[in-house]
Amino acid sequence: MNAPNLTQRPPRSPRVRLGGYTILPRLLDKARAVIAGTAGEYKYNNPNDGHFFRFTGITPDALLAQVNTGSGDWDMLLWVNEYAPLKHTTLEIEQWSNWTETVAFHDLEMREWFTDQIKRLNPAREDLRGTFDYLDLDDYVSFGGIA
Known part of the structure; x- marks a missing residue:
């Protein structure tokens, strides 16, 4: 298995599609890194990952077991499409993916946490709105970038 070392570089952006x-x-990057013991600070099956699991009906354990077979991205996509309990059309997948790119923190506690994180990364940034914006910026800064 070609597992990324997430102590040396971040996983792919949540915006990247397969x-x-x-x-x-x-999710695949994090799963491979967890199996290889190179996940670092990254967590598999976090709340953001939960969006994918709820949409497809696949369990985190099932995906992790399939990743553990050494399957590449294409084979993993074929597996997801075949074994996902919740089947979706191409249009539904596109709509869901578009929605995930706009997800923001809705409850008060998470909004406060998000605000604190933006202050930590760069308090002048007013362009950050949602989960993916935060993850991309945090990944960048965590590996030496300047926000």
Whole structure:
């Protein structure tokens, strides 16, 4: 298995798509790193990952077991499409993926946490709105970038 070392570089952006699915490539990177013991600070099956699991009906354990077979991205996509309990059309996947790119923190506690994180990264940034914006910026800064 060619697992990324997430102590040296971040997983792919949650915006990157595989078969139309956002989140999936990042999820695969984290799963491979967890199996290889190179996940660092990254968590598999976090709340953002949960969007994918709820949409497809695949369990985190099932995906992790399939990743553990050494399957590449294409084979993982074929597996997702075949074994996902919740089947979706290409249009539904596209609409869901478009929605995930706009998800923001809605409850008060998470909005406060998000605000604190933006202050930590760069308090002047007014362009950051949602989860994916935060993840991309945090990944960038965590590996030496300047926000």
